[in-house]
Amino acid sequence: MDDENNMMKKIKIQSPKIPKYLEEIEDVVNEILEEEKIENAIIENTIIEGISEVRVRFNSCIFRNVTFEDCDFRKIDMIDVIFENCNLSNINFGDGGIYRVEFINCKLTGSRFEDSILKSTVFKGSIGLYSNFSFSKFKGVSFIDSEFQNSVFQEVQNETLIVESTDLSKSIFSGISLEDVDFSTCKIEEIEVRLKDVYGGKFTVVQALELTKLMGITII
Numbered sequence: 001m002d003d004e005n006n007m008m009k010k011i012k013i014q015s016p017k018i019p020k021y022l023e024e025i026e027d028v029v030n031e032i033l034e035e036e037k038i039e040n041a042i043i044e045n046t047i048i049e050g051i052s053e054v055r056v057r058f059n060s061c062i063f064r065n066v067t068f069e070d071c072d073f074r075k076i077d078m079i080d081v082i083f084e085n086c087n088l089s090n091i092n093f094g095d096g097g098i099y100r101v102e103f104i105n106c107k108l109t110g111s112r113f114e115d116s117i118l119k120s121t122v123f124k125g126s127i128g129l130y131s132n133f134s135f136s137k138f139k140g141v142s143f144i145d146s147e148f149q150n151s152v153f154q155e156v157q158n159e160t161l162i163v164e165s166t167d168l169s170k171s172i173f174s175g176i177s178l179e180d181v182d183f184s185t186c187k188i189e190e191i192e193v194r195l196k197d198v199y200g201g202k203f204t205v206v207q208a209l210e211l212t213k214l215m216g217i218t219i220i
Contacts, residue, residue: 012140013120013121013122013140013141013142013160013162014100014120014140015100015102015120016060016080016081016082016100016101016102017060017080017100018060018061018062018080018082019040019060021040022040022041022042022060022061022062023040023041023042024041024042024043024044025038025041025042025043028043028046028048029048029049029050029051032048032051032054032056033051033054036054036055036056036057037056037057037058037059038056038057038058038059038061039057039058039059039060039061040059040060040061041061041062042061042062042064043061043062043063043064043066044062044063044064044065044066045064045065045066046065046066046067047066047067047068047069048066048067048068048069048071049068049069049070049071050069050070050071051068051070051071051072051073052070052071052072053072055075055076055077056073056076056077057076057077057078058076058077058078058079058081059077059078059079059080059081060079060080060081061080061081061082062081062082062084063081063082063083063084063086064082064084064085064086065084065085065086066083066086066087067086067087068086068087068088068091071091072091072092073091073092073093073096074092074093074094074095074096075094075095075096076093076096076097076098077096077097078096078097078098078099078101079097079099079100079101080099080100080101081100081101081102082101082102082104083101083102083103083104083106084102084104084105084106085104085105085106086103086106086107087106087107088103088106088107088108088111089107089108089109089110089111090109090110090111091108091111091112092111092112093111093112093113093116094112094113094114094115094116095114095115095116096113096116096117097116097117098113098116098117098118098119098121099117099119099120099121100119100120100121101118101120101121101122102121102122102124103121103122103123103124103126104122104124104125104126105124105125105126106123106126106127107126107127108123108126108127108128108131109127109128109129109130109131110129110130110131111128111131111132112131112132113131113132113133113136114132114133114134114135114136115134115135115136116133116136116137117136117137117139118133118136118137118138118139118141119139119140120139120140121140121141121142122141122142122144123141123142123143123144123146123148124142124144124145124146125144125145125146126146126147127146127147128146128147128148128151129147129148129149129150129151130149130150130151131148131151131152132151132152133151133152133153133154133156134152134153134154134155134156135154135155135156136156136157137156137157137159138156138157138158138159138160138161139159139160140159140160141160141161141162142161142162142163142164143162143163143164143166143168144162144163144164144165144166145164145165145166146166146167147166147167148166148167148168148171149167149168149169149170149171150169150170150171151168151171151172152171152172153171153172153173153176154172154173154174154175154176155174155175155176156175156176157176158176158177158178158181161176161178161181162181162182163181163182163183163185163186164185164186165185165186166185166186166187167186167187168183168186168187168188168191169187169188169189169190169191170189170190170191170192171188171191171192172191172192172193173191173192173193173197174192174193174194174197175194175197176197177197177199177200178193178197178198178199178200178201179199179200179201180200180201180202181201181202182201182202183201183202183203183204183207184202184203184204184207188203188207188210189210193211198211
């Protein structure tokens with residue numbers, strides 16, 4: 001019973017805590033540059049561009065139908081944030097703290113999360129080809145119905161990773177423990193992973209046969 005309770009506790013992912021009433025911000029770029037933060041706000045149908053050399057904080061807010069261009073969000077702090085139908089391609093979130101954040105139907109191609117802490121973070125219905133999560137810490141991260149082919153999950157400290165119906169083909173999982181991670185509904189063709197890292201993972205028969213290539217054997 002204790003093991004079962006620990007597992008239930010381990011895989012729990014908390015949703016963002018969004019206030020009932022949110023302020024509408026029109027000149028969001030100026031707000032970020034002057035205050036270095038966005039709090040208790042909703043930002044919709046706009047373009048945010050040219051943000052760099054600013055350590056930004058997003059707290060308790062929603063971004064909907066927003067395109068981010070030429071932004072560098074390294075060392076960003078995000079708590080209780082929802083991105084919905086946003087374009088965050090090629091954005092650098094490196095060395096950031098990301099807590100209770102959801103990326104819903106977003107474009108994240110080439111996005112960077114190196115050396116970040118992601119806790120209770122959900123990627124759902126999103127496209128994140130060539131994304132990089134190297135040297136990050138996962139404390140409840142979920143990829144659902146998404147496309148993250150050719151992405152890098154190298155040397156990630158993984159406490160809880162959940163993947164469902166996600167294309168992870170040709171991605172790199174070297175140096176991340178995949179114990180208890182269920183890949184059975186995902187595409188993992190040609191992934192790069194060390195044999196010891198897949199110990200305890202859950203795979204279909206076809207996936208398991210694919211992984212036998214790691215052992216250098218041929219099944220006839």
